[in-house]
Amino acid sequence: MTTMASPLRAARDTSVIVRRNLLRNVRLPQLLVFATVQPVMFLLLFNYVFGGAIGRAIPPAAGGEYINWLIPGLLIQVAAFGAGQTALGLTEDLSKGVIDRFRSLPMARSAVLAGRTFADVIRNGAVITLMLVVGFLIGFRWQTNILGMVGGLAVAMAFSFSMSWVMALIGLTVKNPEAVQSAVFIPVFPLVFASSVFVPTETMPSWLRAFADNQPVTAMTNAIRGLVLGEGALPVGHTVAGDVLTALAWAAGILVVFVPLAVRAYRRIT
Amino acid sequence: MSERPIVVAEGITKRFGDIVALDDVDLCIEPGMIYGLLGPNGAGKTTLIRVLTTLLRPEAGRAEVAGVDVLTDPQEARRHLGLAGQFAAVDDYLTGRENVEMVGRLYGLDAREAKRRTAEILERIGLADAADRTVRTYSGGMQRRLDLAASMVGEPQVLFLDEPTTGIDPKSRIDIWLLIQDLIARGTTILLTTQYLDEADRLADRLAVIDHGKVISEGTADELKDRLGGAVIEVSVGDDVRPQVLEALRSVCGEEPKIDPVNGSVTVAAPDGPRSLTRVVLALDEAGIVPDDIGLRKPTLDDVFLALTGHVAEEITVATEMSPGNRKRRGFAFGRSER
Numbered sequence: 033m034t035t036m037a038s039p040l041r042a043a044r045d046t047s048v049i050v051r052r053n054l055l056r057n058v059r060l061p062q063l064l065v066f067a068t069v070q071p072v073m074f075l076l077l078f079n080y081v082f083g084g085a086i087g088r089a090i091p092p093a094a095g096g097e098y099i100n101w102l103i104p105g106l107l108i109q110v111a112a113f114g115a116g117q118t119a120l121g122l123t124e125d126l127s128k129g130v131i132d133r134f135r136s137l138p139m140a141r142s143a144v145l146a147g148r149t150f151a152d153v154i155r156n157g158a159v160i161t162l163m164l165v166v167g168f169l170i171g172f173r174w175q176t177n178i179l180g181m182v183g184g185l186a187v188a189m190a191f192s193f194s195m196s197w198v199m200a201l202i203g204l205t206v207k208n209p210e211a212v213q214s215a216v217f218i219p220v221f222p223l224v225f226a227s228s229v230f231v232p233t234e235t236m237p238s239w240l241r242a243f244a245d246n247q248p249v250t251a252m253t254n255a256i257r258g259l260v261l262g263e264g265a266l267p268v269g270h271t272v273a274g275d276v277l278t279a280l281a282w283a284a285g286i287l288v289v290f291v292p293l294a295v296r297a298y299r300r301i302t
Numbered sequence: 303m304s305e306r307p308i309v310v311a312e313g314i315t316k317r318f319g320d321i322v323a324l325d326d327v328d329l330c331i332e333p334g335m336i337y338g339l340l341g342p343n344g345a346g347k348t349t350l351i352r353v354l355t356t357l358l359r360p361e362a363g364r365a366e367v368a369g370v371d372v373l374t375d376p377q378e379a380r381r382h383l384g385l386a387g388q389f390a391a392v393d394d395y396l397t398g399r400e401n402v403e404m405v406g407r408l409y410g411l412d413a414r415e416a417k418r419r420t421a422e423i424l425e426r427i428g429l430a431d432a433a434d435r436t437v438r439t440y441s442g443g444m445q446r447r448l449d450l451a452a453s454m455v456g457e458p459q460v461l462f463l464d465e466p467t468t469g470i471d472p473k474s475r476i477d478i479w480l481l482i483q484d485l486i487a488r489g490t491t492i493l494l495t496t497q498y499l500d501e502a503d504r505l506a507d508r509l510a511v512i513d514h515g516k517v518i519s520e521g522t523a524d525e526l527k528d529r530l531g532g533a534v535i536e537v538s539v540g541d542d543v544r545p546q547v548l549e550a551l552r553s554v555c556g557e558e559p560k561i562d563p564v565n566g567s568v569t570v571a572a573p574d575g576p577r578s579l580t581r582v583v584l585a586l587d588e589a590g591i592v593p594d595d596i597g598l599r600k601p602t603l604d605d606v607f608l609a610l611t612g613h614v615a616e617e618i619t620v621a622t623e624m625s626p627g628n629r630k631r632r633g634f635a636f637g638r639s640e641r
Contacts, residue, residue, distance in 0.1 A: 134408070
């Protein structure tokens with residue numbers, strides 16, 4: 033057997049695992065379809081049920097359309113919910129003995145988690161894009177330019193990737209595939225609803241607003257709004273560049289904390 | 303060099319909280335043999351396999367596979383070992399070929415070599431026709447064979463098979479036995495665990511009987527049977543007279559008789575063979591006891607097991623009572639039933 037330089041070997045093993053994880057989505061397209069149905073439902077319900085009422089409270093930069101305000105937030109919601117897939121996938125592999133097989137092979141130790149999180153960010157990119165297409169069909173238009181839209185997608189992907197590592201830690205800690213289905217929502221629900229995803233935070237009570245204004249989902253959503261709607265969509269005193277930097281700092285901070293924790297949990301599997 | 307053992311364990315001890323899963327276990331396996339670890343569910347067989355395959359660190363002891371210390375150099379040890387666990391660790395949505403190729407790549411083979419070996423192995427294990435179907439269309443037995451194929455693709459010197467035939471139908475079981483014998487013919491060393499005494503008897507060159515984390519006996523199947531003496535007497539009686547029968551067997555044979563918890567029959571080693579039997583029959587007749595059945599027979603591994611542990615291999619009763627179709631594997635605890 034040939035010996036390869038270790039970073040090269042790690043990259044190659046990771047790509048083998050990425051391919052394996054993505055093939056599952058290709059062979060079972062229902063997975064992607066149903067993963068898209070839920071966010072599209074959110075999109076339609078919020079836009080048509082609450083849109084009329086909330087529309088009056090949103091900044092004019094949204095062009096008078098709630099859908100324009102909603103889409104940047106939903107991209108982040110999908111990124112957060114989609115990352116739960118990482119926890120589910122890992123617990124399934126654990127319970128089926130696949131992780132044992134990987135751990136008994138002379139492969140790069142980092143490849144299992146890296147392969148899982150990279151595959152999931154690609155998958156979530158597909159779901160986010162599908163939802164964006166539906167958004168377009170029902171009237172979403174960016175108010176800046178295509179680069180702003182691309183930048184917004186990049187922010188959503190960065191968030192999705194960082195959240196995948198949070199979910200990896202949850203999956204490796206909870207271990208049971210059924211229990212993890214509920215566990216992944218525990219951090220995601222409060223973050224998504226107590227945020228600027230659906231409504232501007234100005235109308236929230238001050239204690240809640242203090243939380244909502246200083247948590248990653250709001251930071252990500254604001255960054256995307258700045259990129260696709262312009263500075264007028266941001267809270268007073270915010271700039272697009274400033275909010276994008278804050279968002280990226282959150283993504284980097286989450287990775288700095290959760291990558292080592294997830295790797296440690298992986299090493300401690302018995 | 304061929305004399306050097308290929309798997310060595312010395313003083314392996316592993317605890318899970320208060321439970322001692324492995325208690326000072328020694329093991330020494332010569333190259334090219336099938337070594338059987340025989341014991342009931344929970345005896346520590348799987349824990350030992352997990353230690354030897356680098357998945358679990360023991361609190362004490364050392365272990366070697368193919369001359370490599372598994373505790374100090376696990377990554378090197380992994381190059382020389384293959385593991386097929388209790389579950390078929392294969393991906394439902396990949397084809398059989400993709401599953402095996404993936405494992406080959408992760409052993410460090412380049413794409414072409416992984417492909418070549420995969421094709422050869424799938425042919426050898428009789429899955430060539432099904433190679434390009436997704437695994438979810440495979441039967442349980444096919445999945446286990448595919449799992450075995452994946453563990454072989456790196457051409458490891460030692461294969462660890464954890465209950466390779468648990469939960470599969472009798473036909474597939476024989477297929478896997480033949481595969482294991484084929485592997486041995488090619489020089490691979492195999493350590494397998496089993497709860498099935500007939501499987502151990504048929505396959506293993508040497509056996510270690512393990513119970514409550516300890517190796518309680520070690521040797522070839524014949525050696526283990528010989529330790530019981532050349533023959534055993536088995537008596538079937540009703541519950542009402544069993545105490546008197548036990549007493550009669552004890553006094554005639556000078557050994558403590560064992561009661562089989564499954565069928566209630568009483569067995570004891572017969573030190574003098576047929577003469578012991580004659581004396582037992584006379585003693586029973588004198589006491590006015592008419593047994594349902596009585597006979598002298600060669601000991602089986604069941605007798606060895608019963609004599610050594612004081613209980614039958616628990617899961618054997620489960621396995622024979624349940625048809626293969628509704629037999630459940632331990633994975634069911636995770637809410638997963640077998641297809």
